[in-house]
Amino acid sequence: MGATWVYAEVTPEGLHPSALELLTKARSLGGDVAAVALGPGATATAAELGEHGAATVYASDDQVFVDQPGRPAAHTLKALIDQHAPALLLLPGTYEGRDVAGCLQALTGSTLMANATDVSGPDRARTEIFGGTKIVDVDLAGPEPKLVLVRPKSFPAEPSGGTATVVPIEAVVPPGPVATVIERHAEAASGPKLEEAIVVVAGGRGLGGPEPFAMLDELAAAIGGAAVGASRAAVDAGWVPYAYQVGQTGKTVKPEVYIAAGISGALQHVVGMKGAKRIVAINKDVDAPILKIADLGVVGDLFQIVPALTEEVRRRASS
Amino acid sequence: MNVSVLAKFVPNPTGTPQLGPDNLLIRDAGDGALDPGDEYGLELALQLVEAGGGEVTVVSMGPEEALAGIQRGLAMGAHKGVLISDPALRGADALITARVLAAALGRQTADLMIAGVESTDGYTGTMPATIAELLGVASITAVRKLEPDGEGFRVERQTESGYDVLRAPSPALITVTAGATEPRYPSLKGIMAAKSKPVERLSAADLGVTDLMSTQTVSSVTDAPAKAGGEVVSGDDAVARIVDLLEEAKVI
Numbered sequence: 001m002g003a004t005w006v007y008a009e010v011t012p013e014g015l016h017p018s019a020l021e022l023l024t025k026a027r028s029l030g031g032d033v034a035a036v037a038l039g040p041g042a043t044a045t046a047a048e049l050g051e052h053g054a055a056t057v058y059a060s061d062d063q064v065f066v067d068q069p070g071r072p073a074a075h076t077l078k079a080l081i082d083q084h085a086p087a088l089l090l091l092p093g094t095y096e097g098r099d100v101a102g103c104l105q106a107l108t109g110s111t112l113m114a115n116a117t118d119v120s121g122p123d124r125a126r127t128e129i130f131g132g133t134k135i136v137d138v139d140l141a142g143p144e145p146k147l148v149l150v151r152p153k154s155f156p157a158e159p160s161g162g163t164a165t166v167v168p169i170e171a172v173v174p175p176g177p178v179a180t181v182i183e184r185h186a187e188a189a190s191g192p193k194l195e196e197a198i199v200v201v202a203g204g205r206g207l208g209g210p211e212p213f214a215m216l217d218e219l220a221a222a223i224g225g226a227a228v229g230a231s232r233a234a235v236d237a238g239w240v241p242y243a244y245q246v247g248q249t250g251k252t253v254k255p256e257v258y259i260a261a262g263i264s265g266a267l268q269h270v271v272g273m274k275g276a277k278r279i280v281a282i283n284k285d286v287d288a289p290i291l292k293i294a295d296l297g298v299v300g301d302l303f304q305i306v307p308a309l310t311e312e313v314r315r316r317a318s319s
Numbered sequence: 320m321n322v323s324v325l326a327k328f329v330p331n332p333t334g335t336p337q338l339g340p341d342n343l344l345i346r347d348a349g350d351g352a353l354d355p356g357d358e359y360g361l362e363l364a365l366q367l368v369e370a371g372g373g374e375v376t377v378v379s380m381g382p383e384e385a386l387a388g389i390q391r392g393l394a395m396g397a398h399k400g401v402l403i404s405d406p407a408l409r410g411a412d413a414l415i416t417a418r419v420l421a422a423a424l425g426r427q428t429a430d431l432m433i434a435g436v437e438s439t440d441g442y443t444g445t446m447p448a449t450i451a452e453l454l455g456v457a458s459i460t461a462v463r464k465l466e467p468d469g470e471g472f473r474v475e476r477q478t479e480s481g482y483d484v485l486r487a488p489s490p491a492l493i494t495v496t497a498g499a500t501e502p503r504y505p506s507l508k509g510i511m512a513a514k515s516k517p518v519e520r521l522s523a524a525d526l527g528v529t530d531l532m533s534t535q536t537v538s539s540v541t542d543a544p545a546k547a548g549g550e551v552v553s554g555d556d557a558v559a560r561i562v563d564l565l566e567e568a569k570v571i
């Protein structure tokens with residue numbers, strides 16, 4: 001088969017973990033594998049990309065890729081595609097991946113499959129719909145490369161021990177009107193990263209406001225190695241920042257234990273956490289959909305249960 | 320300032336939608352509504368026009384039932400609607416839909432075009448960027464705040480770690496996050512007034528989009544292995560049970 005390319009997202013913190021997951025998958029498809037890494041720090045990611053199966057890394061450290069979200073990356077990819085004609089391009093289902101893929105589709109006229117959970121080649125990909133209750137295989141047609149946005153954490157990242165040839169490239173900055181970043185604001189985060197924590201304690205609409213999240217912070221601290229997350233309802237209400245959001249439009253987590261407090265279990269949310277090894281749900285509503293996917297459902301008042309749980313975790317930890 | 324708002328009519332936004340025998344989503348089951356994710360952008364559009372003058376146009380592609388979604392927008396205060404309803408567009412993929420919507424938006428003279436970050440039924444989240452590129456206008460996704468600024472806009476865009484501030488020229492196409500605004504409820508007066516507001520109806524051919532060959536075909540739909548429902552407990556020993564589970568998982 002033709003070559004499979006991976007769009008390796010480069011963030012201010014380094015390589016987005018999805019790049020290594022996508023390369024591991026790309027390797028298994030059988031063709032040549034290359035990665036495209038764009039933005040400050042891109043060239044420095046080549047070693048890691050090579051270790052995970054990229055034989056070639058096309059890289060540019062140009063600042064324009066962060067100053068102008070999406071468009072220069074899509075145009076740079078288009079120039080590379082015209083030159084090398086890959087059969088398949090895998091991108092991460094992140095905000096950036098979506099922007100790049102959406103813009104690129106206008107340039108290539110190729111098919112674009114979003115929310116893929118598996119890929120079996122340039123002509124077929126798999127997705128899950130209705131909160132993961134149905135598995136759908138989709139045949140892809142039209143001009144190459146097929147564009148497939150893959151949900152993060154769909155595959156494990158496994159090194160193959162290879163080395164990549166780095167090909168420096170020039171950014172393609174198209175003429176035309178453009179939006180430019182003039183300021184950046186990062187919200188301080190503490191504790192383990194949500195995607196990497198072994199336990200996630202998440203709160204939803206049932207918390208009723210921002211203050212009760214302190215209760216979840218305490219539980220997370222008592223457990224140790226735990227991160228606090230939230231449903232979209234809690235984020236939309238402005239109780240916690242977007243960085244907390246678990247779900248379709250937020251982060252995908254696969255911890256050992258996921259504790260959902262006051263979260264009803266909308267499909268939006270379930271998609272981001274159903275891969276947890278064990279799910280505990282605390283909800284006052286016996287009919288809440290989250291109880292149907294929980295290994296342990298607790299029906300009751302979270303304002304009593306969570307502090308009591310924190311107390312009991314501390315007691316057993318010290319005994 | 321004139322604002323065009325893309326609005327999608329989605330089946331059963333709060334429940335589980337259904338697939339038909341042809342593996343396409345059943346879009347006319349009678350339980351559809353304007354995508355709740357589109358109301359935030361509609362509200363932003365209405366606020367901008369109320370402050371600075373101009374008109375809000377609601378643009379939608381969908382089955383005949385999608386008229387109800389446009390009417391919801393008109394009842395909230397939008398001035399006119401455009402409905403692209405065409406049996407030939409049933410099952411249209413993202414690229415065809417983007418071409419149709421880009422052509423429809425191209426007929427308007429909007430200073431700003433607004434869409435939701437993603438639909439509640441498909442969650443694709445790529446179409447606005449495709450449309451912007453087809454139209455040759457600036458695009459900013461995941462916007463949580465927008466203010467007119469000279470000839471263009473000052474925009475706050477949600478990021479993984481916080482937010483960025485961008486300057487965008489006009490016209491621009493943005494997607495608005497849920498929670499960016501607090502959508503108003505249509506008043507009774509608004510609902511009555513909506514009935515006499517103009518809604519233009521177009522087909523794919525009217526918009527000059529003739530290549531309607533979908534590039535995606537569903538080859539199979541299977542039920543995911545059902546997760547066995549666990550145990551549901553309540554009362555005094557609930558806390559102890561959770562801690563037991565944490566110990567079994569070796570996380571404490």
